[in-house]
Amino acid sequence: MHASLAIWIMQAFNGLSTFSVLLLMALGLAIIFGQMGVINMAHGEFLTIGAYTTYLLSHASEKWAPWLSKWYFLVAVVVAFSLAGFVGLLVEHLLIRRLYRRPLDTLLATWGLSLIMQQTFRSAFGAREVSATLPDWLMGSLKPTPAIDIPINGLFVMGLTMGLTALVFVLLFRTRIGVDVRATMQNRAMAGAAGINTGRIDRFTFAFGCGLAGIAGAAFTTIGSTGPTSGSLYIVDTFLVVVFGGAQSLLGTIASAFTIAQTQATTEFFMTGSMAKVLTLSAVILILMARPQGLFTLQLRR
């Protein structure tokens, strides 16, 4: 009994790691989708930007600044956010804003962008997966009991996610720009009439959402290796998380990411990984068909 409880706890913890990356991705996407109604199919590629950035910094610090090796990761998080955010700004300016109010077209165009980005990664870094070297303070695991093995990198990712989520909440609910974003989200016309520069808010929101994906990418390097298509692994799940969570509520997104990640981790306990994924996603879709507004929306309007 004790052994299987231990396995259960570790499996649940596994779920939490997946949950963290998923949440970071979903937060970025939910903000973009909720605020701009834009579906960014290239969102996964921003994760990949963050991941490759971390990898590069890992190797650069090993080669040229070994004294930085311990702490490069924190630098990487910042750089990943900035770089992904910057690329996001470019994309918003060149592509997204020209497709304003055309969500289906945005979907297709950003898919094209994702293909271009994927090939860029492939041409630059090769098709094989690469890994960032884990700094030693992230290696190893905690062992609260001899049977339970909790990897430290997983804990770190979770901590990072919680911190970031808290930061997003603070930004959205306690700062001026957060007020502007929320106003634009709820009633664009009125926000514009009230003097909010909705174009600027859109740019900021999109870039911020992409930046969050970049951080997700940095976090991702601690639990897996990176390849040109790493982002696309998460994209379908991320969309389902956002849609399942109701797209208008951040709490809904968190609850949704948690539910989906944990359901998958738990079912993996009983069957193969692929069947677990199939079952989880099918369940989500079935629920969505019965309740398209998502499971966690609080308002019910006909």
Added chain:
Amino acid sequence: MSAPILQTESLSVSFDGFKAVENLSITVDTDEVRAIIGPNGAGKTTLLDLISGRTAPTSGQVRFKGRELTGMREFQIVRAGIGRKFQTPSVYESLTVFENLEMSYPDPRSWWSAWRFRRSAEVVALIEQVADQVYLKDRLKDRAETLGHGQKQWLEIGALLIQRPELLLLDEPVAGMSVGDREMTAELLKNLSKGRAVVVVEHDMDFVKKIAHRVTVLHQGRLLAEGPMEGVQGDPRVIEVYLGH
């Protein structure tokens, strides 16, 4: 007035706590033209939404020819004999007047009947007849986008008529129309009320005076006053509501 054809009973709907329509009980008879008036936000369009099935009420009932409408889907309500015209004209711009009317021709209205639909002599006859009723007999071959604003409204009314409705719900049919067109529309609606009930939401009081048998005044979702136009116009509560803000 003949028998009642539409009855709402304690009809209410609220959105997130905002009571758009509250406890509305109205009866409309056949052969009647009923105008619904009231200041903006009084719930007039919402009332039409509730009757036509576009919005579900939070409580209360809507009965049409004795049938309970709440819970029926929009297209079922249309097939039951209620025609709804929206505020903004929505004719099919690239189609001709004839084709616009044909689109609303009441073949059984399934995908199969639409696929097998043939423009028989019977169809043509009905379309021409309806076009005549709405003053568009000479424009049958013209594209809808070439019509004037007033004519587009008439085309929409024609598209409703061709389905042989027993109740017409018209939301601001003369908004944006010239004076001459308004006259013609008043004539049209008076003719249409024979054998049918017509409910009109309007702001133009002269127009309402011309066509309405009775007037229902709404204010903040509630029934304020009801009766022939003269009585309502003289009602001090109505005057206060319209002039008091």
Added chain:
Amino acid sequence: MPTPHPSAQRANALRHLTTRLVTDLRGRENTYFLILAVLLLVAFPLFMDVFRLNLVGKYLTYAFVSLGLVLCWGYGGILSLGQGVFFGLGGYCMAMFLKLEASDPVSTSIQSTPGIPDFMDWNQLKALPLFWAPFRSFGFTLIAIAVVPAVLAALLGIPMFRRRVGGVYFAIITQAVASILAILIVGQQGYTGGINGITDLKTLHGWDIRTDSAKRILYYVNALLLLGGVGVGFSILRSKLGRLLVALRDREERVLFTGYDVASIKTFVFVLAAIYSAVGGAMFTLQVGFMSPSFVGIVPSIEMVIAAAVGGRGSLFGAIYGTLLVNFGKTYFSESFPELWLFVIGALFIAVVMLFPDGLAGIDLRGAILRLVLRVRGGRRPMAASAAPPAKGELSAEPAGSSGAGAVGT
């Protein structure tokens, strides 16, 4: 009123092209049809060797998917990013039949369990799974090819169309379904052949489908079926149903209040597109000799969309030519410049969306030349290539009534 953005103006043209097409281009259509028939049935077989003919035949199976997309997306406004699902279902049904025929006890006598497909034997299955058994019958297989995708499409469509789920939302769900099915097929390799799919298909009722003559015959069957599909498509588009589809795409609520059960019409056209794709999948299996999950998932599904979009989602012919073009391009690039292909297709997506939403079919050559001539002459600039000015309020290539997930039913 501010002038609409040029890309939106071009997007308007799609609306007009499709709306007029369904009402008055009878004569021209018949000519185009004849040209296509001659091209497929006479020109290609005459000038191509069997290998290339087979390749074209393969592309033409993708064209089935494109035809379906023209009907449900170009005209109905329903974007499905999961047509690979139906293509795969049709293909797998046919593959299962053919595989069972190729796995008779005599040729599989060396297996530890003879009489079942080889991959089942490798996966230590001891008996044929129950759901495989009915596929011994060709009649059942043919029916399944149409019915299974149709049922799935109906199950997906009915609840979502009833709830007036928006276009983007629907597209994401179809994408998720594609992903799920691909994962399922790959994961259950004992039952489905896994990532390699079902291969080594040999004969159809004893007729060897791998010979050159068989490939020729299958090509003709495919081409005839495709032409038939075009015919069915036109029958719909020319009818009141065709106008209804366009009306539904542009003004869904209006159609609803005209007494039409919009959900059932949308379901019909979505199911039809599914059947088209399934037929394509089945013909693919026959001509190419295998079926695998690489045709089922997200990426192939979206490639099918781009093929239809490039050719012209508003034109049945355009979609076919577009599919041929995109697939020729893919083959060429994959052989000569494999690194470039994803760049090209990615750029194509963006270009189609931003620059030519009506695809190649929408390029108004006469209009463009006319404008050029007038500009050179220094005359007035004509406003738009097509005779009719853009309709008010219709400023996007996508359905006017669609909305994102956050605005369901509004």
